[in-house]
Amino acid sequence: MIFLRRQVPLLITLITGIVFAAQYYVPHPASEQMLTSVTKWLQIIGGFALVLGVSSLFQVHAVKIRRKEAGWGYSFVLYVSMLGTIAVGFWSNGKEAVDGAMTAFGWIYNFMMVPLQGTMFAILAFFIASAAYRSFRARSREAAVLLIAAVIVMMGRVPLGEYLIPISGDLSQWILNVLNASVRRAILIGVSLGTVALSIKIIFGMERSYLGGGKE
């Protein structure tokens, strides 16, 4: 059993890792055909991942409801809405509209999901303003630099700011294009090198946490 649970996944990871890292540099039709096939597998696996995710969500919240844990009412609401949406989705054949007429699934999407998500995002503006007032203080030199940069960018990104302080637009662009871009690039390069290192460790079996920690 250890062979199937440990060695086989490690072997598959080693072979596919090396083959598909090399594939990127081999433009031969056979190599391209292999990539085409494998990306189809990836899409199919992606579909199954969705099923897995939904079923896992069902399990987690079912346990909460059964044990009547704190906030189990929210889990119940989630259960009812998810089951309801799935049922209506199947009934409407997954379509929001048929021949221009809105289906029940479309109604749920347009009049429940769209406004709910929009509201969640919109109230962020209020909390950001409140948080900025309470915590955006020049307690140190670094905080003062951050504060000044933030004020310039906020001024430069809106017409009123550019109207009141005409140079704020150019200053804001300079901060975004030079200071921000160079720092972000450095972070990106660091993250990418880290990803390469981690990938090598996974391919060669040095990093095995993805196999899970079950009993052997």
Add this chain to the structure above:
Amino acid sequence: MTFAERMLRIDRRIIFLVIGLCTLIPLLYPVGLPIKISQEVRGVYDHIESLPEGSVFLLSLDFDPASKPELHPQSISLLRHAFKKNLRVIAMTLWVSGTGMADQVVTQVAREMGKESGKDYVFLGWSPGGTAVIINMGQDLYGAFPADYSGKPTKGLPVLQGVANLRDVNYAVSLGAGNPGVEAWYVFGKDKYKFELGGGCTGVMAPGLYPLLRSGQINGLIGGLRGAAEYEILIDQKGKAIAGMDAQSATHLAIIVLVIMCNLFYFSSRNRARQQGGEVA
């Protein structure tokens, strides 16, 4: 408690009210301040302008309703521009929760511009796999999307004539609110399949995409509501983005004033506390 200390502990509902009023009043009484066009937005506009009639334009609407206020106006402007230029439009999404909204915006703009589904444009919908969909489309577009969103087989559609994969796309723009989005389209799409790529994103995401912009990995970037407003000016069609700019101006200014006030009160309290040998929270 001094006045400064009282102001530092102001009820947050007062701040909410200020922000609410700063949003509402400019929407009711717009001022219409001039908006300067940035090079980033002009990059996308100029590239679409340079495309000859019949070129293939791919628009990936990679966002959900949460980002609708910023990315919906961008989608409308880009679609209007592409249809006005008589480009062949391939629309799709990598976000399952944005499928219905993407379908609505594409259908609405196409109808407004007198375009026909299957002939002038196609909405492919969503396919599972996230970034794998991009690779799959790069290898074989019909394998990734055998049918369009309405269920019609994609093979044989006049709009897709001569398009086998992403290599046949002349210009692609991803309007992304996260991952998968603009970055994924560069890493898994443009880098391998060599098509020109532009981006659009929410305001908070824009600074993170500047490295891609400066290195030429994307040739333009429409950032947030401001970017959408600039694009509306470029195509000379005023919409929701321009209407929202006054509100955004007012809220930005309100936040700046609040931050300055908070710092003034903070320093005043700190100086007072130092004189008395205490500490400010």
